[in-house]
Amino acid sequence: MLMFSLFGYRYSWKRTALAFLSALLIAVGVVLVRGDRVEVAPDQKHATYIVEGKRVALGGAYSYFGNEAVGDLNGDGKDDIAFLFVAQPGGSGSFYYVAVALAVQGGYRGTNAMLLGDRIAPQTTRIQDGVLTVNYADRKSGEPFSARPSVGISKFFRIRNDSLVQTQ
Numbered sequence: 282m283l284m285f286s287l288f289g290y291r292y293s294w295k296r297t298a299l300a301f302l303s304a305l306l307i308a309v310g311v312v313l314v315r316g317d318r319v320e321v322a323p324d325q326k327h328a329t330y331i332v333e334g335k336r337v338a339l340g341g342a343y344s345y346f347g348n349e350a351v352g353d354l355n356g357d358g359k360d361d362i363a364f365l366f367v368a369q370p371g372g373s374g375s376f377y378y379v380a381v382a383l384a385v386q387g388g389y390r391g392t393n394a395m396l397l398g399d400r401i402a403p404q405t406t407r408i409q410d411g412v413l414t415v416n417y418a419d420r421k422s423g424e425p426f427s428a429r430p431s432v433g434i435s436k437f438f439r440i441r442n443d444s445l446v447q448t449q
Contacts, residue, residue, distance in 0.1 A: 321385055321386070321387045321388040321389065321390060322382070322388050322389050322390070322391070323388050323389075324382070324388070324389060325349075325362045325364060325382035325389055325391070326339055326345055327339075328382050328388075328389050328390060328391035329391050330366075330378075330380045330391040330392065330393065330394045331391075331392070331393040331394065332368065332378065332393075332394045339366060342368055342369055342370050342371075343366055343367070343368050344366060344367050344369070345364070345366050346364070346365040346366050346367050346377065346403065347364060347365065348364060348365045348403050348405070348406040348415075349362055349363065349364045349406065350362070350363045350364070350406040350407045350408045350413065351363075351408065352407075352408030352409065352411075353408075353411065354381055354383070354408060354411055354413060354439065354440040355383060355411075355440040355443065356411065357384070359384035359385075360384055361381055361382060361383050361384050361389075361408070361440070362381065362382045362384075362389065363379060363380070363381045363382075363406055363408060363413045363415075363438075364379070364380065364382075364406070365377055365378065365379055365380075365397070365403055365406065365415070366378055366380060366394070373426070374399050374400065375399065375400050376396060376398070376399050377396075377397040377398055377399075377401050377403060377417070378394040378395060378396055378397060379394065379395050379397055379406070379413070379415050379436075379438065379445070380392055380393070380394040380395075380445065381413070381438075381440065381445050383440070383443065390443075392440070392443065392444060392445045393444050393445050394445070395436075395438065395445055395447060397415060397417060397436065398417070398419050399426065400426050400430070401417045401418065401419050401430055401434075402417055402418040402419075402429075402430040403415075403416075403417045404416040404417050404418065404433075411439060411440075412437055412438070412439060412448070413437070413438040413439070413445075414435060414436070414437055414438075415435070415436050415438070416433065416434070416435050417430075417433075417434055418430035418431060418432060418433055418434070419432050419434050420432065437449045
């Protein structure tokens with residue numbers, strides 16, 4: 282084992298490197314999940330979200346799409362961020378979700394994500410008077426996924442008890 286000495290104390294490189302990396306991760310605010318408790322993230326792209334009952338981080342099969350909307354969704358006077366991301370778990374599907382990063386002291390905490398559809402065509406996302414509106418185009422009922430989305434759809438969401446819920 283490689284060791285070094287500093288001020289009369291002996292240290293292993295491995296333990297020192299692990300301590301340094303742990304301190305660095307905490308210092309830059311990277312999301313750490315401890316059981317069901319989610320720590321604060323520096324922005325919406327580093328928060329974790331609940332998808333189909335699982336806590337996930339963006340990256341890999343879950344990619345940030347955008348269509349951001351900023352505004353207060355939970356009535357605390359702070360600007361929350363709603364956005365879309367795409368899940369591509371394998372195969373030909375591209376499943377679009379909407380999620381919200383709630384502004385909390387020191388950063389953001391992710392909510393559950395709501396499925397919008399497979400291979401849709403996102404249009405606009407906005408927050409007004411505590412309501413999140415997501416507009417997109419989808420295919421007609423019974424059309425194959427190879428058909429271009431042509432039917433306009435609007436879905437409305439609110440935050441209730443720190444969870445994203447569909448309304449109307």
